[in-house]
Amino acid sequence: MTPALTDTLTLGALTGMRSMSGPLALALRRGGVSEGVFGIMAAGEMLADKTSLVGNRTDAVPLAGRALVGAVVGAMISREHGTSLVAGLALGAATAVAAAHLAYRLRRRLPVSNVLGGILEDGVALGLAASYAWRRRDAFGRG
Numbered sequence: 001m002t003p004a005l006t007d008t009l010t011l012g013a014l015t016g017m018r019s020m021s022g023p024l025a026l027a028l029r030r031g032g033v034s035e036g037v038f039g040i041m042a043a044g045e046m047l048a049d050k051t052s053l054v055g056n057r058t059d060a061v062p063l064a065g066r067a068l069v070g071a072v073v074g075a076m077i078s079r080e081h082g083t084s085l086v087a088g089l090a091l092g093a094a095t096a097v098a099a100a101h102l103a104y105r106l107r108r109r110l111p112v113s114n115v116l117g118g119i120l121e122d123g124v125a126l127g128l129a130a131s132y133a134w135r136r137r138d139a140f141g142r143g
Contacts, residue, residue: 004081004088008074010132012092014125015070016099019062020045021125022073028133042129046122050115057100070096 015022020042027034048054055062074092078085103121110117 002081002083004077004083005091007077007081007136008088008091009095010128011073011077012070012095013099014129014132015073015092016057016066016096016101017103017121017128018042018045018049018125019066019069019096021129022069022096025129025132026073026076028129029136031137042126046118049118049122056104058104063097063100066096066100067093070094 011022011025013022014025020038024038024042027038057063057066071089071093074088074090074095075085076088077083077092078088107114107117107121110120112120
């Protein structure tokens, strides 16, 4: 698998789990001010997820948002690697949508409360984002 494909699938899947975790992983890899901005956005999303204000991620509007963010992340990866922008957009969006459905189904099967399930999912998403950023930081001379 090429680095562009691996990166797009990874960040798309993270975006499906938590819409800001894909952009956060990319920001952590790149460094700079964006780390703090996307860190705050990811934390806000994780807090909002624990309230009744946010519907299911598989509802039309939240799912469309995840698809859009996944597409943007896929396009950024495509630009970095000099690959097809259209393919990056489509793959990022499709992966985010598929991962959103998968993560939702897995979380609903956990034998814990919805809030605890959300906290566990937050930990997995943050761990994967940090792992991705740590492994791929050399692409931006941060290693």
